[in-house]
Amino acid sequence: MKKSILSIVLLLITSITVAQKSQRIAYIDMEYILQNIPEYLEAQNSLGAKVEKWKTKLDKEARAIEVIKTDLSNEKAILTKDLVEEREEDITIKQESLRRLESLYFGPKGDMYNLRRQLVKPIQDQVYNAIQTIASRKKYDFVFDKSGDLVMLYSNKKHDISDLVVKMINIDQKKQQKKDKIAAKKELLKNEGLTDAQKEQIAKKKAVREKKKNDRLSRVKRIEEKRKAKLEERANIRKLLKEKKDALRKSQEEAKKKAAIKESK
Structure with missing residues (x-):
C-alpha cells in the first residue's frame, strides 16, 4: 500500500515536471549522510552498547529463574506444601518482574525508544534542517531520499546534494562548538568576578x-x-x-x- 502511494506521488511529480520545465529536483542518500557524521556513529555505538547491556541483564535474570524452577522441581518431594507454595509464588513474582523490566527497556515508550530519541533524533533534525536550507538557497522544488522506499530507476549524480548536506552540518557543528567555547569562557570570567x-x-x-x-x-x-x-x-x-x-x-x-x-x- 505504501509503495503504491509513493508510486502515485512519483507519477504526479513527473507529470508536473513535464508540464513545468522550470521545476528543480534534487536527491540525497540519507544512509550516506548519516554514515559521514561522526556524532551519529557515536550515538549508534552508544545505543548498541546499552541494548547489549540490557539484553545481557535480561538473559541473566531469565537463567536465574530457570535455576530456581529446576531446584524446586528437584526438591519438591522433600519440601512441605507451604514451602512449595512459597517457592512457586517467588518464581511468579520474578517472572512478572522480568516482563516489567523487558517492557521498561524495549517497550513502545521504553528506555531504548527514549535513548534513541535523545541520541539520534537531534542529528536527524540537523540533517533535515540542512536539507531545507540548501533547498531554499538552490531553489529546489523537490528533494528525494535515494535510500528511502521511493525507488529511483535513474539518478544523475549532478543532482545528488548529499555531500553538500554533510558539509553544511559540519560547518554548523563547528559554529556551535565555537559558541560553546565562548560561552564557557564567559562563564569562567563571570565566576572569577x-x-x-x-x-x-x-x-x-x-x-x-x-x-x-x-x-x-x-x-x-x-x-x-x-x-x-x-x-x-x-x-x-x-x-x-x-x-x-x-x-x-x-x-x-x-x-x-x-x-x-x-x-x-
Whole structure:
C-alpha cells in the first residue's frame, strides 16, 4: 500500500515536471549522510552498547529463574506444601518482574525508544534542517531520499546534494562548538568576578547536588545488599535441605543394609 502511494506521488511529480520545465529536483542518500557524521556513529555505538547491556541483564535474570524452577522441581518431594507454595509464588513474582523490566527497556515508550530519541533524533533534525536550507538557497522544488522506499530507476549524480548536506552540518557543528567555547569562557570570567558569598552559595548548591547523588547511590547499594542477603539466605536453605535429603538417603541405605544382614542370619 505504501509503495503504491509513493508510486502515485512519483507519477504526479513527473507529470508536473513535464508540464513545468522550470521545476528543480534534487536527491540525497540519507544512509550516506548519516554514515559521514561522526556524532551519529557515536550515538549508534552508544545505543548498541546499552541494548547489549540490557539484553545481557535480561538473559541473566531469565537463567536465574530457570535455576530456581529446576531446584524446586528437584526438591519438591522433600519440601512441605507451604514451602512449595512459597517457592512457586517467588518464581511468579520474578517472572512478572522480568516482563516489567523487558517492557521498561524495549517497550513502545521504553528506555531504548527514549535513548534513541535523545541520541539520534537531534542529528536527524540537523540533517533535515540542512536539507531545507540548501533547498531554499538552490531553489529546489523537490528533494528525494535515494535510500528511502521511493525507488529511483535513474539518478544523475549532478543532482545528488548529499555531500553538500554533510558539509553544511559540519560547518554548523563547528559554529556551535565555537559558541560553546565562548560561552564557557564567559562563564569562567563571570565566576572569577563573583564575591566570596556568591562563590559560597554556588558551592553549597553543588554540595546539595552531590549529597542527593550520594544518597541515591546509597539507597541503590542498600537495596542490592538486601537482595544479596536474601539470595544467600535461600542458598543456605537449599544447602540445609540438600543435607537433610542426603542424611535421609543415607539413613534409608543403612536401614536396608541392616535389614539385609538380619535376613541373611
